[in-house]
Amino acid sequence: MILDLLNKRCSIRNFKNKKISSDIINLILEAGRLSPSGGNEQPWKFGVITDKKMIHQIAEISYNQSWIKTSPLLIVLCTVIVEDNRGGRSIQKSRFPRYKKEIDEIEKELYSYLNLEEHQTKIPGTHMEICALENGIYSTWVSYFDVEKVAKALRLPHNCVPSEIIAFGYPENELKLKDKKSINELTFYNCYVEDER
Numbered sequence: 681m682i683l684d685l686l687n688k689r690c691s692i693r694n695f696k697n698k699k700i701s702s703d704i705i706n707l708i709l710e711a712g713r714l715s716p717s718g719g720n721e722q723p724w725k726f727g728v729i730t731d732k733k734m735i736h737q738i739a740e741i742s743y744n745q746s747w748i749k750t751s752p753l754l755i756v757l758c759t760v761i762v763e764d765n766r767g768g769r770s771i772q773k774s775r776f777p778r779y780k781k782e783i784d785e786i787e788k789e790l791y792s793y794l795n796l797e798e799h800q801t802k803i804p805g806t807h808m809e810i811c812a813l814e815n816g817i818y819s820t821w822v823s824y825f826d827v828e829k830v831a832k833a834l835r836l837p838h839n840c841v842p843s844e845i846i847a848f849g850y851p852e853n854e855l856k857l858k859d860k861k862s863i864n865e866l867t868f869y870n871c872y873v874e875d876e877r
């Protein structure tokens with residue numbers, strides 16, 4: 681059951697020196713491929729990094745998070761930027777109508793970087809993480825990195841931006857599960873507070 685898997689999920693930062701088979705990598709990619717996306721645009725590319733030199737380079741670009749070097753597999757979740765004229769800004773303007781003018785004023789490249797589309801890569805990443813776990817592989821998300829340097833290292837085209845990196849591997853040490861808030865703390869039913877905003 682999926683909750684059994686989620687109950688044992690935790691981030692790890694020390695991986696065994698053991699490769700992940702291409703069969704399992706393909707299952708992980710398949711789990712990502714099946715993700716939902718707005719308008720079924722699937723605005724992403726999955727960069728599969730198994731080359732040790734490149735993994736080391738990405739660890740350095742990720743502000744020297746040296747634990748990343750122990751991972752045998754990084755998947756770089758890249759967002760393919762949706763062109764403005766295909767509705768990129770109108771999505772945000774309809775979500776935040778009070779800021780229509782300000783949204784129009786954001787410079788094009790910066791807007792692309794901040795665009796909502798970027799966050800959609802969290803969905804295939806989550807699918808991948810759970811599928812990996814089903815195969816005994818743990819993972820840790822990385823968002824603390826210099827986006828433009830990663831883009832350069834992976835030779836991405838300009839419309840393709842690295843959103844997140846996930847480091848996968850077999851755990852070397854004992855697992856440590858973190859405390860999570862209770863359902864009561866995290867949930868509200870219907871209205872959050874009684875008074876109107």
Ligand SMILES: Cc1cc2nc3c(=O)[nH]c(=O)nc-3n(C[C@H](O)[C@H](O)[C@H](O)COP(=O)(O)O)c2cc1C
Pocket residue numbers: 689690691692745820821822823824825844857858
């Ligand atoms: C979007 C995202 C970005 C993250 N970025 C980093 C990171 O750059 N470096 C890191 O060591 N951990 C990173 N983490 C891992 C979190 O620190 C970790 O998920 C959190 O402490 C909860 O622990 P758990 O995953 O074991 O439940 C990130 C997690 C998420 C979801």
